[in-house]
Amino acid sequence: MPVESVFPRLEALLPHVQKPIQYVGGELNSTVKEWDDCDVRWSLMYPDAYEVGLPNQGVMILYEVLNEREGVLAERTYSVWPDLEALMREHGVPQFTVDAHRPVSAFDVLGVSFSTELGYTNLLTALELSGIPIEAKDRTEDHPLILAGGHAAFNPEPIADFLDCAVVGDGEQAVLEITDIIRAWKNEDRPGGRDELLFRLAKTGNVYVPKFYDVEYLADGRISRVVPNRSGVPWRVSKHTVMDLDEWPYPKQPLVPLAETVHERMSVEIFRGCTRGCRFCQAGMITRPVRERSITGIGEMVDKGLKATGFEEVGLLSLSSADHTEIGDVAKGLADRYEEDKIGLSLPSTRVDAFNIDLANELTRNGRRSGLTFAPEGGSERIRKVINKMVSEEDLIRTVSTAYGNGWRQVKLYFMCGLPTETDEDVLQIGDMAVNVIAEGRKVSGQNDIRCTVSIGGFVPKPHTPFQWAPQLSAEETDARLAKLRDKIRGDKKYGRSIGFRYHDGKPGIVEGLLSRGDRRVGSVIRAVYEGGGRFDGWREYFSYDRWMEAAGKTLPDFGVDVAWYTTRERTYEEVLPWDHLDSGLDKDWLWEDWQDALDETEVEDCRWSPCFDCGVCPQLDLDIQIGPTGKKLLPLSVVNK
Amino acid sequence: MQRIRLRYTKRGRLRFTSHRDFQRAFERALRRAEVPMAYSAGFTPHPKVSYANAAPTGTGSEAEYLEIQLTQERDPATLRELLDASLPSGLDVIDAVEARTSGLADRLQASVWELRLDGVEPAEAERAAAAFLAAEEVQVERRTKNGMRAFDARAAVSALEASAAEADRPDGRACAILRLVVRHVTPAVRPDDVLSGLRAAADLAPPVPAAVTRLAQGLLDEETGAVTDPLAPDRDAATAAPSTAAGPRAATVTSGVNPAGAGHGTA
Numbered sequence: 001m002p003v004e005s006v007f008p009r010l011e012a013l014l015p016h017v018q019k020p021i022q023y024v025g026g027e028l029n030s031t032v033k034e035w036d037d038c039d040v041r042w043s044l045m046y047p048d049a050y051e052v053g054l055p056n057q058g059v060m061i062l063y064e065v066l067n068e069r070e071g072v073l074a075e076r077t078y079s080v081w082p083d084l085e086a087l088m089r090e091h092g093v094p095q096f097t098v099d100a101h102r103p104v105s106a107f108d109v110l111g112v113s114f115s116t117e118l119g120y121t122n123l124l125t126a127l128e129l130s131g132i133p134i135e136a137k138d139r140t141e142d143h144p145l146i147l148a149g150g151h152a153a154f155n156p157e158p159i160a161d162f163l164d165c166a167v168v169g170d171g172e173q174a175v176l177e178i179t180d181i182i183r184a185w186k187n188e189d190r191p192g193g194r195d196e197l198l199f200r201l202a203k204t205g206n207v208y209v210p211k212f213y214d215v216e217y218l219a220d221g222r223i224s225r226v227v228p229n230r231s232g233v234p235w236r237v238s239k240h241t242v243m244d245l246d247e248w249p250y251p252k253q254p255l256v257p258l259a260e261t262v263h264e265r266m267s268v269e270i271f272r273g274c275t276r277g278c279r280f281c282q283a284g285m286i287t288r289p290v291r292e293r294s295i296t297g298i299g300e301m302v303d304k305g306l307k308a309t310g311f312e313e314v315g316l317l318s319l320s321s322a323d324h325t326e327i328g329d330v331a332k333g334l335a336d337r338y339e340e341d342k343i344g345l346s347l348p349s350t351r352v353d354a355f356n357i358d359l360a361n362e363l364t365r366n367g368r369r370s371g372l373t374f375a376p377e378g379g380s381e382r383i384r385k386v387i388n389k390m391v392s393e394e395d396l397i398r399t400v401s402t403a404y405g406n407g408w409r410q411v412k413l414y415f416m417c418g419l420p421t422e423t424d425e426d427v428l429q430i431g432d433m434a435v436n437v438i439a440e441g442r443k444v445s446g447q448n449d450i451r452c453t454v455s456i457g458g459f460v461p462k463p464h465t466p467f468q469w470a471p472q473l474s475a476e477e478t479d480a481r482l483a484k485l486r487d488k489i490r491g492d493k494k495y496g497r498s499i500g501f502r503y504h505d506g507k508p509g510i511v512e513g514l515l516s517r518g519d520r521r522v523g524s525v526i527r528a529v530y531e532g533g534g535r536f537d538g539w540r541e542y543f544s545y546d547r548w549m550e551a552a553g554k555t556l557p558d559f560g561v562d563v564a565w566y567t568t569r570e571r572t573y574e575e576v577l578p579w580d581h582l583d584s585g586l587d588k589d590w591l592w593e594d595w596q597d598a599l600d601e602t603e604v605e606d607c608r609w610s611p612c613f614d615c616g617v618c619p620q621l622d623l624d625i626q627i628g629p630t631g632k633k634l635l636p637l638s639v640v641n642k
Numbered sequence: 643m644q645r646i647r648l649r650y651t652k653r654g655r656l657r658f659t660s661h662r663d664f665q666r667a668f669e670r671a672l673r674r675a676e677v678p679m680a681y682s683a684g685f686t687p688h689p690k691v692s693y694a695n696a697a698p699t700g701t702g703s704e705a706e707y708l709e710i711q712l713t714q715e716r717d718p719a720t721l722r723e724l725l726d727a728s729l730p731s732g733l734d735v736i737d738a739v740e741a742r743t744s745g746l747a748d749r750l751q752a753s754v755w756e757l758r759l760d761g762v763e764p765a766e767a768e769r770a771a772a773a774f775l776a777a778e779e780v781q782v783e784r785r786t787k788n789g790m791r792a793f794d795a796r797a798a799v800s801a802l803e804a805s806a807a808e809a810d811r812p813d814g815r816a817c818a819i820l821r822l823v824v825r826h827v828t829p830a831v832r833p834d835d836v837l838s839g840l841r842a843a844a845d846l847a848p849p850v851p852a853a854v855t856r857l858a859q860g861l862l863d864e865e866t867g868a869v870t871d872p873l874a875p876d877r878d879a880a881t882a883a884p885s886t887a888a889g890p891r892a893a894t895v896t897s898g899v900n901p902a903g904a905g906h907g908t909a
Binding site for chain 1: 663666669673681699730731732850
């Protein structure tokens with residue numbers, strides 16, 4: 001039976017809300033399939049505002065992969081802003097997809113992609129607006145499966161009560177496997193109800209179903225063990241890994257929004273995974289091994305994507321884009337190909353390396369050389385050894401010297417504050433580094449209008465990293481340390497005015513820390529925050545630290561723990577971590593060794609150009625790193641039709 | 643350098659497209675359609691597009707206009723089809739002519755609007771329209787960047803007629819249609835302002851927001867109240883002097899026919 005569109009009812013509300021265009025769909029390359037022609041139907045949610053969610057590559061890829069399948073449809077839904085939420089509640093309009101404005105509750109699955117933990121309260125809003133019970137235990141066969149994915153799903157425990165299942169790792173193949181299981185179960189007339197479907201998913205060993213695992217606690221609040229409560233359910237759930245990116249050239253038809261969004265460009269993921277081994281970096285740890293897209297594959301995706309979208313900019317995405325084995329040829333090839341077409345090229349996430357200036361020069365052949373961004377992450381040589389970010393101050397100065405010499409006017413430097421073993425001195429050295437950068441810039445360029453912006457984020461320890469055992473620095477200490485740095489920079493008569501200083505307070509980091517390394521008990525905090533009005537916690541204008549602390553103060557004491565227990569407490573080797581039963585492929589003993597190496601200030605090389613250091617991923621997943629060079633050339637120039 | 647004038651729509655749900663949104667979408671459509679655009683000079687060159695008098699966000703339109711500058715000649719009809727196919731459905735390009743006259747913007751003197759008032763009895767709408775038209779002046783207020791601003795909504799209105807919507811409404815609810823002709827003046831009087839005026843002059847308060855659509859823009863004939871196609875002069879000029887891009891039909895008469903004189907696109 002077809003499902004009725006809620007659009008007529010929504011339409012009456014749209015004149016009263018901000019930016020109504022974000023709710024109407026109809027984007028170029030979006031897809032609406034006949035409801036009755038499909039037997040497995042997904043709604044895919046990015047739990048943030050449309051302007052952030054639409055460009056998300058993960059959702060875009062799965063949307064296309066699913067819709068390409070016969071008999072399967074996928075539609076998108078995003079968080080609605082509080083102005084529309086209030087009207088939807090008042091008028092009984094449910095959470096809807098933007099494609100055909102079908103109610104989310106009518107689909108078989110609601111797949112939610114969590115890039116960050118700060119989207120958790122938005123999940124609860126969407127569930128309640130959909131009329132789906134917030135807790136999984138209250139759902140029936142009539143409700144969609146609530147499935148989480150994305151990086152935050154590597155520790156889904158804080159939202160375990162609200163989820164039916166979670167997938168860790170790459171989603172492309174996973175969504176198709178899940179689709180097949182749902183289809184078979186529906187075709188058999190849903191034997192055993194919802195539990196049987198979840199059991200079939202859990203049995204694969206690739207889908208985590210929280211309700212099939214019991215968490216047992218010790219008297220002191222730590223976890224004693226996490227144990228399957230049903231035979232046939234595996235002890236550990238493994239992550240999905242797509243090995244050949246050239247077989248998955250998605251998105252082929254990227255969505256082109258009408259509304260303004262945060263990234264408006266044709267993004268091509270040039271490789272997945274990273275083995276640089278930065279110890280703070282969850283993305284680098286959980287996406288191993290490195291898998292490159294070939295230079296020809298990149299060339300084709302860019303060509304087709306630009307034709308399909310009309311975008312003016314190409315972004316070459318990855319965790320460290322300059323590390324692609326053929327990046328020089330890729331950049332030069334694209335710059336040559338689009339020289340006449342006013343297409344901009346961008347290469348986010350590059351490391352501090354003079355080679356990158358050559359690249360940056362190539363990418364800005366015709367354009368203006370305004371700013372370059374580097375991420376030394378730590379202010380002192382010592383702390384950079386702790387985090388395994390192998391950049392010396394000499395490297396940095398040489399790099400910026402080349403940059404200024406090539407006409408770049410501004411350098412932006414990213415750092416973290418609150419790293420393990422960090423002292424005030426480590427952070428104060430950020431100021432010295434900025435001064436040296438400016439001094440070098442003035443010398444090389446012979447001009448005084450050189451700028452350096454220092455941008456600082458608070459460090460949050462993440463699961464599946466060597467720092468998963470580390471104590472997080474409290475918000476007060478973070479703020480105090482950064483205040484000292486600010487005073488030092490401002491007090492510098494000669495260079496202070498050339499240095500920009502950006503940082504946010506340490507409070508949101510504590511909430512992120514609670515959610516990152518939390519366990520199932522933290523779910524009660526999330527629910528209390530939601531019920532107290534918490535929404536859009538990633539947005540400064542909506543985030544309320546006090547609301548989180550108040551909620552935690554109400555619910556956590558029942559369990560004998562508190563926020564500090566989850567954040568600023570150091571864990572020991574023996575402790576069972578809430579996410580230990582989710583297998584990222586990393587060997588926990590290797591992570592511990594790497595943590596000990598960090599404390600000893602010992603660095604570890606990248607396994608792409610030094611021997612394997614046994615992180616565990618390749619043997620565990622029976623894989624290997626997949627890198628070039630292929631020696632091939634970018635697609636031949638398509639001069640024929642011009 | 644060829645200039646082409648286009649008429650486009652904002653239909654259905656895409657009427658919520660703001661003008662800025664439309665501009666981005668249109669520039670991307672130009673790229674997809676590989677239109678040989680002329681670009682502005684400078685560090686960030688922009689394709690040369692002139693937009694005229696865009697309808698407010700949330701109102702539908704059958705009659706939006708813009709002009710583009712090309713570096714190579716193109717057949718307007720083919721270009722229209724290409725651009726229409728490159729834009730999302732609802733943002734439809736429905737007419738294209740080569741610019742052969744100056745002053746398209748000057749010809750957009752007035753708009754014809756349709757206001758659909760669900761839940762309003764046609765007779766009530768008629769009474770309200772009559773009261774509005776009978777008034778010398780109808781003061782209304784609108785929130786602007788600089789706070790509330792009061793102005794007269796009456797003088798700009800050249801016609802306002804009420805009628806009943808077609809009777810095939812499934813729910814049997816009343817629905818009145820207002821046809822409104824407004825002169826483009828400063829400060830602009832928008833359909834919203836006229837609705838505010840109807841409330842002020844005759845207590846007309848529709849239970850749901852009106853569905854507003856611009857039906858036409860163009861020169862206003864003060865005698866008949868008719869608003870005429872602003873692309874007609876270009877079309878007439880083209881018939882008289884076909885563009886080289888339009889085909890090999892010989893350029894026959896070139897002098898004395900084009901009233902505006904300037905603006906030939908055939909370089």
